[in-house]
Amino acid sequence: MIQGTTSDAGKTTLVAALCRLLARRGVRVAPFKPQNMALNSAVTIDGGEIGRAQALQAYACGIPAHTDLNPVLLKPSSDRASQVIIHGKAVRDLDARGYHRYKPQAMLAVLESYDRLRAGYQAVLVEGAGSPAEINLREGDIANMGFAERVDCPVILVADIDRGGVFAHLVGTVDVLAPSEQARIVGFVINRFRGDPALLEPGLRWLEARTGKPVLGVLPYLHGLFLDAEDALPSTAGSATPDALRIIAPAFGRISNATDMDALRLNEHVDFRFVGAGHAVPPADLIVLPGSKSVRADLQWLRQHGWDRAILRHLRYGGKLIGICGGLQILGRRIHDPLGLEGLAGSSDGLGLLDFETTLHPDKQLRVVQGQLLLGARAAVSGYEIHMGVTTGPALARATVQLDDGRLDGAMSEDGQIFASYLHGLFDRPEASRALLAWASPGHAAATGAVDLAQRRATDLERLTDAVEAHLDLDLLARWLPLGATPTASARP
Structure with missing residues (x-):
């Protein structure tokens, strides 16, 4: 499971890249997001609705998007209420308190989908939502550590260094977790790094000594990367000609x-x-x-x-x-x-x-x-x-x-x-x-x-996957993922 210190830390892109990395090596792999809150959605092969990010990850795996990949989707209709979509179908609109009471029922849908994926695939890559450090949401959690604890899943924690404060994000997140949740984290990934990696090395060694957990890799900032956005509007416009x-x-x-x-x-x-x-x-x-x-x-x-x-x-x-x-x-x-x-x-x-x-x-x-x-x-x-x-x-x-x-x-x-x-x-x-x-x-x-949006998506997904393959410690990742096979040219789209 990939969890993040914040929203937009890089969970979606890391899961997509790892999905593609495994698919290149001939592994039957599926993405999974237990609970998603997003207004960008996609229609699935079985006639349902899931978060668009999970459709992207399914594409990375080379499988059709279906509702088991995102069994719970919340689509905000106001600042206080959301449409609740279970297994691809809208079932009701609930405010935050109402959804909190509904979570046990939602968890049943999550576990049903997860069990089906585990039975059908060699690997399942799970994406968390937001941050596991959101203390007010811990009770009845089905999106982060609550799910990981329920299914006994190892967790990689990713943080965005481009925002600043990356070491505080990682150490602070670990510190507020329960001891069993802390033990579940098997390593860190630092995302969107610009500059000389040697300058980061003292911080990495300090982080590993402070937490007792390895840094699995530092991913570079990839300029101009295009992948389908989960929810947020793009913060910058593209580069246009003067007579655009x-x-x-x-x-x-x-x-x-x-x-x-x-x-x-x-x-x-x-x-x-x-x-x-x-x-x-x-x-x-x-x-x-x-x-x-x-x-x-x-x-x-x-x-x-x-x-x-x-x-x-x-x-x-x-x-x-x-x-x-x-x-x-x-x-x-x-x-x-x-x-x-x-x-x-x-x-x-x-x-x-x-x-x-x-x-x-x-x-x-x-x-x-x-x-x-x-x-x-x-x-x-x-x-x-x-x-x-x-x-x-x-x-x-x-x-x-x-x-x-x-x-x-x-x-x-x-x-x-x-x-x-x-x-x-x-x-x-x-x-x-x-x-x-x-x-x-x-x-x-x-x-x-x-x-050609499809071609741009395919090209940038391969570019992202190449970067992840080059900058993550695959020997360490092989403890939890079936990375033993080598990629073949035919595995690339």
């Missing part, structure tokens, strides 16, 4: 599946940025309204921060607008939540830019889909649907996507300025990205520079 296509997206309070923008961020001919609360809406060629876990609340957020007026001004000056999933719903006339599935029951006026209405239903629609964009010369598109809304209205007669299962998806405005779709992953395939960017700005270089 300007694309912006509002950073809603409950933005979901923000990974839809990854192919835009990585396109050197696109100046993409998320615009958060308190920031003026800048001029842009294209505005993208992303997915949302609480559509009516995020619609209110848009109005509070002046986006409704900015969008109308943008359209008056000929700008283009895309709405994805929750963004599609916001573009319509009304959004109805009669059962209070995403907050207080009721209805809200949408932006009224497309003639349809959306009603939220308790049965979430989860599909992996393929099709073609209905933009001139048809371009292949693939992705997934995750939504509780059912949308109806005349605007849907001008669909934007023809799906391979025979359904039509989305809507285009009569003037051709607004494109809406339920499909996450619109920009992931280069041919679809080219078509959408050419629609947004005919003749712009951004269309020809479309990124």
Whole structure:
């Protein structure tokens, strides 16, 4: 099990790299995250929903993503409540106290999935959540040491040196754990190191003497590494050319599946940025309204921060607008939540830019889909649907996507300025990205520079795995992982 001293310490990337390292050596390996809290999710082969990071790790293993890899997923719908997803299906919405009472039942689901994985794979690499040092969450813990103790699993603790204070993070985390939990930690990994490793050596020796535990490796900072983000929005924009296509997206309070923008961020001919609360809406060629876990609340957020007026001004000056999933719903006339599935029951006026209405239903629609964009010369598109809304209205007669299962998806405005779709992953395939960017700005270089996101993911995963293989003590790791085999060329994608 890989646990971290903090969120974003490197748990997800280390598990992904170790998964790929084992898969290269012919080991049947699976990732596992008992409990995840994330708004970036993925649809699985068995028709469920898991954290997107576990889908990435499954790809690293060379196996299809399925719900056993992340049996408990929490999707925050407010600052106090989350949708609880068990084995891929939404079962209820609970606040923190309610979920604390529900944890014993959640643990049963966790153990069921873990037992199935142990029976089917030679190795299972478990990812913790947050930090095991969160004392207020220790009782009934199913995500970190509570799980490790229950299944008798050795733990590697990873810390991010780029944040500073790495030795305090590691020693402090160990010190607040119970003696049995301390004994379970078999070593440390220091992540994202820049500079001369020799300068770090005295600290490493002190850490080992202070804790009695080995440092398994120091991983270098890998500039420009792209892997699917578990939850957080990227903190920096990509490097864009001076004449780049300007694309912006509002950073809603409950933005979901923000990974839809990854192919835009990585396109050197696109100046993409998320615009958060308190920031003026800048001029842009294209505005993208992303997915949302609480559509009516995020619609209110848009109005509070002046986006409704900015969008109308943008359209008056000929700008283009895309709405994805929750963004599609916001573009319509009304959004109805009669059962209070995403907050207080009721209805809200949408932006009224497309003639349809959306009603939220308790049965979430989860599909992996393929099709073609209905933009001139048809371009292949693939992705997934995750939504509780059912949308109806005349605007849907001008669909934007023809799906391979025979359904039509989305809507285009009569003037051709607004494109809406339920499909996450619109920009992931280069041919679809080219078509959408050419629609947004005919003749712009951004269309020809479309990124092949699948190829970029594969390349960067191999780069990460090479770094882990070079900088971790594989002889020590072989005490707990089946690393004896040697990699073969055929194991690489």
